[in-house]
Amino acid sequence: MANRKASRAVDIAPRSLAEVRTETVECDLLIIGGGNAGCFVATEAKRLDPSLRVVIMEKAEIMRSGACSAGMDALNTYIPEGKTPEDLVRWSRAQVGGGPLREDLALSNAEELNEAIDDLERWGLPILRDENGKIRYRGKWDISIHGEQLKPIMAEKAIEAGAEVYNRVVGTGLLMDGGRCVGAMGLGVRDGLFYVFRARSVVVSTGGAGTLYKSYTADSTDSGAQIWMCPYCVGSGYAMGFRQGAELSSLEQRWVATRTKDFCGPVDTISVGYKAPIINCKDERVMSRYAHLGGDAAPRFIRANAPMEEWLAGRGPCYCDTRNMAPELVQAMMTDYLNERPSFVLFLASRGQDVTKEPIEIYGSDPYIMGGHTMGGFWVDMQRMTTVPGLFAAGETAGGNPNKFVGGCAAEGKLAARGAIAYMAAGLETPDEAAVSAQVESEKARVYAPLLRGKDYDGVTPTEMKERLQRLMDEYAGGSSQFYRTNEERLDYALRHIKMLQSQFAYLKAADLHDLMQANETMDRVDVAEAVVHHLKARRETRWAGWQTRSDYPGRDDANFDCFVETRRDPATGEVTAFTRPYEQLVPGDRFKA
Amino acid sequence: MPPRILTEKCNGCEGLPESRCEEACPGNLMVVDAATGKARCRCTRDCWDCMSCTKACPRAAIETRIPYQLGYHKASLRPIMGKEHITWKCVDIHGVETTYKYRNRLAVAPATQTDKNA
Numbered sequence: 205m206a207n208r209k210a211s212r213a214v215d216i217a218p219r220s221l222a223e224v225r226t227e228t229v230e231c232d233l234l235i236i237g238g239g240n241a242g243c244f245v246a247t248e249a250k251r252l253d254p255s256l257r258v259v260i261m262e263k264a265e266i267m268r269s270g271a272c273s274a275g276m277d278a279l280n281t282y283i284p285e286g287k288t289p290e291d292l293v294r295w296s297r298a299q300v301g302g303g304p305l306r307e308d309l310a311l312s313n314a315e316e317l318n319e320a321i322d323d324l325e326r327w328g329l330p331i332l333r334d335e336n337g338k339i340r341y342r343g344k345w346d347i348s349i350h351g352e353q354l355k356p357i358m359a360e361k362a363i364e365a366g367a368e369v370y371n372r373v374v375g376t377g378l379l380m381d382g383g384r385c386v387g388a389m390g391l392g393v394r395d396g397l398f399y400v401f402r403a404r405s406v407v408v409s410t411g412g413a414g415t416l417y418k419s420y421t422a423d424s425t426d427s428g429a430q431i432w433m434c435p436y437c438v439g440s441g442y443a444m445g446f447r448q449g450a451e452l453s454s455l456e457q458r459w460v461a462t463r464t465k466d467f468c469g470p471v472d473t474i475s476v477g478y479k480a481p482i483i484n485c486k487d488e489r490v491m492s493r494y495a496h497l498g499g500d501a502a503p504r505f506i507r508a509n510a511p512m513e514e515w516l517a518g519r520g521p522c523y524c525d526t527r528n529m530a531p532e533l534v535q536a537m538m539t540d541y542l543n544e545r546p547s548f549v550l551f552l553a554s555r556g557q558d559v560t561k562e563p564i565e566i567y568g569s570d571p572y573i574m575g576g577h578t579m580g581g582f583w584v585d586m587q588r589m590t591t592v593p594g595l596f597a598a599g600e601t602a603g604g605n606p607n608k609f610v611g612g613c614a615a616e617g618k619l620a621a622r623g624a625i626a627y628m629a630a631g632l633e634t635p636d637e638a639a640v641s642a643q644v645e646s647e648k649a650r651v652y653a654p655l656l657r658g659k660d661y662d663g664v665t666p667t668e669m670k671e672r673l674q675r676l677m678d679e680y681a682g683g684s685s686q687f688y689r690t691n692e693e694r695l696d697y698a699l700r701h702i703k704m705l706q707s708q709f710a711y712l713k714a715a716d717l718h719d720l721m722q723a724n725e726t727m728d729r730v731d732v733a734e735a736v737v738h739h740l741k742a743r744r745e746t747r748w749a750g751w752q753t754r755s756d757y758p759g760r761d762d763a764n765f766d767c768f769v770e771t772r773r774d775p776a777t778g779e780v781t782a783f784t785r786p787y788e789q790l791v792p793g794d795r796f797k798a
Numbered sequence: 799m800p801p802r803i804l805t806e807k808c809n810g811c812e813g814l815p816e817s818r819c820e821e822a823c824p825g826n827l828m829v830v831d832a833a834t835g836k837a838r839c840r841c842t843r844d845c846w847d848c849m850s851c852t853k854a855c856p857r858a859a860i861e862t863r864i865p866y867q868l869g870y871h872k873a874s875l876r877p878i879m880g881k882e883h884i885t886w887k888c889v890d891i892h893g894v895e896t897t898y899k900y901r902n903r904l905a906v907a908p909a910t911q912t913d914k915n916a
């Protein structure tokens with residue numbers, strides 16, 4: 205058990221690959237990404253079998269990493285007394301407009317949910333309770349917490365359970381034996397070492413993919429990472445699996461949310477938690493326009509898209525009307541923000557804004573791929589194994605099962621740990637050593653190439669390529685500047701330029717190790733973006749306006765698209781193909797109602 | 799201009815194998831400059847404003863600032879970390895100060911309730 209601390213940054217300028225040292229680590233279970241889900245994979249695996257060697261490869265430092273770095277103010281799902289896991293699945297299904305969704309996954313997750321949250325409370329997370337000791341619900345399913353310490357609490361437990369954490373090692377590629385996953389490789393961003401983790405099974409839990417699209421606040425100045433999602437989760441987990449042929453599901457169902465304007469802060473905190481209604485510039489209640497779809501309780505994508513539709517119709521800006529909030533409520537709301545997105549409180553202070561006099565402005569976010577919110581991620585079986593044997597996925601990285609959030613990602617971490625343990629128990633063949641070392645050499649060459657080219661090389665910086673991609677995705681693949689709309693021709697244009705970017709990986713250069721990490725992140729972003737565009741192209745209908753809007757197919761087409769859209773990339777040729785899988789309703793009831 | 803280093807307060811976390819702000823940043827943005835011995839942010843444009851570095855600094859040498867393109871000069875928000883509490887002091891551009899203090903950890907019995915099944 206150990207949290208292996210990183211060193212201070214070192215400067216290395218290798219002149220050849222031979223100067224780059226390789227560090228090999230052997231383990232039973234490798235977890236790529238020690239975030240919310242990853243920490244639960246580790247604690248569960250060690251609980252079930254303390255003799256297992258469990259290693260976490262973490263890009264950041266595990267105490268403050270990923271979505272929960274700054275903390276949380278709520279757990280969006282916890283099944284209240286009198287409600288069942290089936291009820292939660294019905295709610296989740298209605299939130300995504302009746303699906304399709306993987307009800308098998310959703311149900312097994314729901315059955316595990318409360319126990320995972322009870323774990324968090326036992327570990328020291330303050331969950332707010334009323335005077336009778338009953339958990340305080342914020343809405344129908346979400347409960348309030350003082351979660352500033354949520355990430356350190358989860359991380360400490362993973363370490364205490366006996367996981368070994370390699371901090372500041374950025375996963376770049378999987379290690380394969382034939383078609384099966386036997387580990388992963390990564391870049392030591394502080395020490396410059398190339399890490400090779402040999403494992404009997406691997407869980408990928410690198411979170412979702414932010415920063416594929418341009419954010420409207422990214423005005424080439426200091427606000428380039430002012431997005432809602434953690435900007436350091438760039439989709440590397442998806443990219444690593446996709447390049448080795450793991451099937452991706454539902455990436456076209458992007459996560460777009462209503463967020464505070466100019467500073468991408470949460471809005472549910474205000475609109476749900478404090479019942480501050482959404483209004484437009486004419487003081488009209490926006491959601492009353494959607495009364496037939498549930499009004500304030502309309503599916504999430506409708507609520508997310510509603511303020512943007514007001515802007516389009518010339519009725520923006522829109523606000524959360526906080527003007528009637530009592531001072532105690534304002535204090536409680538600010539406390540919530542301090543727990544989750546503290547700098548939003550600083551933002552309001554830097555606008556000199558008194559929210560009881562001036563309402564909080566809201567707008568749509570840039571789109572993200574997040575299998576813990578919407579459904580984009582790996583296609584997994586009930587054990588959470590992807591279509592690549594030995595490779596499991598949990599949290600935002602696993603697809604098909606939306607509305608997981610903190611509790612669901614934790615629960616799924618446990619399920620993936622159990623799946624991986626069962627897989628290892630079945631007995632595994634020893635990998636072919638010659639094939640493994642060939643992969644290590646070729647991945648090392650790929651990963652370090654930008655650094656070997658050096659900063660003076662007349663090439664392309666990681667930031668330049670990232671920004672080229674972000675503009676492309678924003679304007680052609682339905683970003684916020686386009687009010688999330690796209691069409692066949694724009695998507696074809698995006699694909700053509702993504703191919704150009706891929707062919708220009710050969711010009712990427714890096715000045716130091718941090719830059720080298722960014723060069724690899726950028727390549728991952730481009731590969732994930734390619735998958736996203738294929739997904740958007742394949743769904744020739746509009747099922748979840750805002751999350752997925754096709755201007756050339758504005759209606760829902762149940763005859764052809766009440767199913768999952770999938771993609772697979774051929775590991776040999778790099779060619780991407782899209783196909784569908786059928787939806788199966790398992791939980792009875794009206795799909796559109798909770 | 800997210801993290802702003804108060805160089806008179808920063809000592810580069812002298813003596814520690816890794817500086818606290820460098821350790822905390824989820825984006826690997828903080829680094830102690832070899833020439834000056836002081837912390838700096840590699841690229842303020844890439845900062846998420848998560849305030850992890852600000853919370854972690856033992857010398858209160860980091861201030862988080864909202865980029866000017868988004869918010870005016872100058873407001874401040876200072877976290878003061880206790881063992882089971884956190885206190886925040888916020889001053890807005892008009893000089894109005896507000897303090898928030900609350901519990902951020904429950905006391906947990908030692909030698910762990912980690913695991914009731916163990």
Ligand SMILES: Cc1cc2nc3c(=O)[nH]c(=O)nc-3n(C[C@H](O)[C@H](O)[C@H](O)COP(=O)(O)OP(=O)(O)OC[C@H]3O[C@@H](n4cnc5c(N)ncnc54)[C@H](O)[C@@H]3O)c2cc1C
Nearest residue numbers: 237239240241263269270271280375410411599600609610
């Ligand atoms: C601002 C914000 C507010 C939210 N508010 C709430 C809320 O109030 N309630 C709620 O229930 N949910 C909320 N959520 C959602 C919730 O936080 C996420 O759904 C959940 O925590 C995601 O867990 P995860 O493990 O999948 O990803 P993460 O916790 O993000 O973990 C991913 C991990 O992988 C690491 N990583 C990434 N790439 C690599 C790589 N290449 N190699 C190695 N490691 C890598 C990252 O550093 C990180 O540690 C919020 C999310 C955000 C961003």
Ligand code: SF4
Nearest residue numbers: 808810811817819855
């Ligand atoms: S943590 Fe504080 S004192 Fe230490 S290097 Fe960073 S800014 Fe300086």
Ligand code: SF4
Nearest residue numbers: 823845846848849851
């Ligand atoms: S605020 Fe967060 S993202 Fe920005 S430098 Fe500090 S720790 Fe890093």
